[in-house]
Amino acid sequence: MPHAPGTEAASYRIDGGDPDRLPLVVEANGAHDRERLVAWLRDRAEWVQGTLARNGALLLRGFDVPDAAAFESVARAVDPGVRADFLGTPSARLTESVFRASDVPGGYPIAPHCEMSYLRTPPRRVFFCCLSEPRVGTGETPLADFRRVWRALDPALRERFARGGIVIVRTFRGPASRRKRRFLLERRDDFFATRDRAVVEEKCAVEGIAFEWTGDDGLRLRIPQPVTRTHPETGETVWYNQHAAHHLASSAWTYPKIFRLRPTLHHLPWWQVVRASVAVKRRAPADQLAYYCTYTDGSAIPDADVRALLETIWRHTVLTPWRCCDVLAIDNRAVAHGRMPFRGPRQVVACLA
Numbered sequence: 001m002p003h004a005p006g007t008e009a010a011s012y013r014i015d016g017g018d019p020d021r022l023p024l025v026v027e028a029n030g031a032h033d034r035e036r037l038v039a040w041l042r043d044r045a046e047w048v049q050g051t052l053a054r055n056g057a058l059l060l061r062g063f064d065v066p067d068a069a070a071f072e073s074v075a076r077a078v079d080p081g082v083r084a085d086f087l088g089t090p091s092a093r094l095t096e097s098v099f100r101a102s103d104v105p106g107g108y109p110i111a112p113h114c115e116m117s118y119l120r121t122p123p124r125r126v127f128f129c130c131l132s133e134p135r136v137g138t139g140e141t142p143l144a145d146f147r148r149v150w151r152a153l154d155p156a157l158r159e160r161f162a163r164g165g166i167v168i169v170r171t172f173r174g175p176a177s178r179r180k181r182r183f184l185l186e187r188r189d190d191f192f193a194t195r196d197r198a199v200v201e202e203k204c205a206v207e208g209i210a211f212e213w214t215g216d217d218g219l220r221l222r223i224p225q226p227v228t229r230t231h232p233e234t235g236e237t238v239w240y241n242q243h244a245a246h247h248l249a250s251s252a253w254t255y256p257k258i259f260r261l262r263p264t265l266h267h268l269p270w271w272q273v274v275r276a277s278v279a280v281k282r283r284a285p286a287d288q289l290a291y292y293c294t295y296t297d298g299s300a301i302p303d304a305d306v307r308a309l310l311e312t313i314w315r316h317t318v319l320t321p322w323r324c325c326d327v328l329a330i331d332n333r334a335v336a337h338g339r340m341p342f343r344g345p346r347q348v349v350a351c352l353a
């Protein structure tokens with residue numbers, strides 16, 4: 001059982017019966033005060049970091065965290081290195097470092113992925129905070145321990161992926177473009193936080209990303225990724241990439257797994273919309289798509305492999321329904337996050353360290 005030195009048993013309840021609990025839950029037990037929580041986390045920094053490396057995620061529940069500023073102060077207590085200058089951090093922010101978790105329409109599930117795995121040095125922590133719970137659908141942030149996923153993958157499939165790695169191709173529209181166009185292209189200045197082409201090229205060079213300018217002042221990136229990394233603290237091999245989130249068919253093929261985990265009729269209409277959208281994308285010219293994914297040599301990843309991978313990921317995925325004021329801290333070097341579909345208001349915000 002995890003041990004938090006000096007834990008005031010009467011104040012906080014630690015759900016530590018299972019050493020593999022994902023996430024480990026620390027719940028207010030009468031003492032909801034945020035300042036006290038911040039001090040508690042700072043005093044037990046070694047335990048917090050050890051828990052994140054072992055369990056992979058920590059959920060702080062029942063505390064007074066009503067807004068983005070309060071969330072940022074809790075996140076900084078877990079990791080003082082919270083910052084917003086990772087390449088791809090949304091430029092629209094609620095505080096210096098907090099941003100909306102995703103602008104992807106609520107009906108689209110997001111398959112579990114490691115945040116910003118396209119960077120040479122991705123964030124070590126991802127933090128989420130629920131400022132308002134979804135009313136319809138489920139809208140959880142699914143968690144999958146990608147160390148377990150790697151170990152569970154079929155060896156032949158692992159070999160095919162690991163041989164040369166994968167490449168993710170992302171296309172952006174230009175800064176002057178107002179419409180998102182058919183496939184919801186992002187603006188390149190939103191992603192790079194600059195309109196200056198020279199700065200964009202410099203950032204690509206630093207990250208080892210190949211680029212080409214497109215005719216409409218847009219940009220196309222070819223981002224090579226190994227499919228695994230070694231966890232810097234535990235030495236474990238981690239399935240570490242964004243393949244599942246960036247494969248064209250992923251959102252549609254993810255729905256059957258979602259129905260299994262959350263059998264609700266609310267998801268049915270969106271499933272049909274997403275299936276139709278994926279069918280259109282699979283027939284569209286590749287250079288018009290916001291993103292797609294192949295092996296590094298450009299050859300297509302067989303559908304059977306993608307389905308097998310999604311199956312393994314979702315078999316290792318856990319769902320914890322959001323409650324207002326929840327703060328979730330994730331070890332981004334081990335545990336992937338995604339998003340279940342939902343309708344209506346749901347405000348989940350994020351920051352990185």
Ligand SMILES: [Fe+2]
Nearest residue numbers: 113114115337
């Ligand atoms: Fe993400």
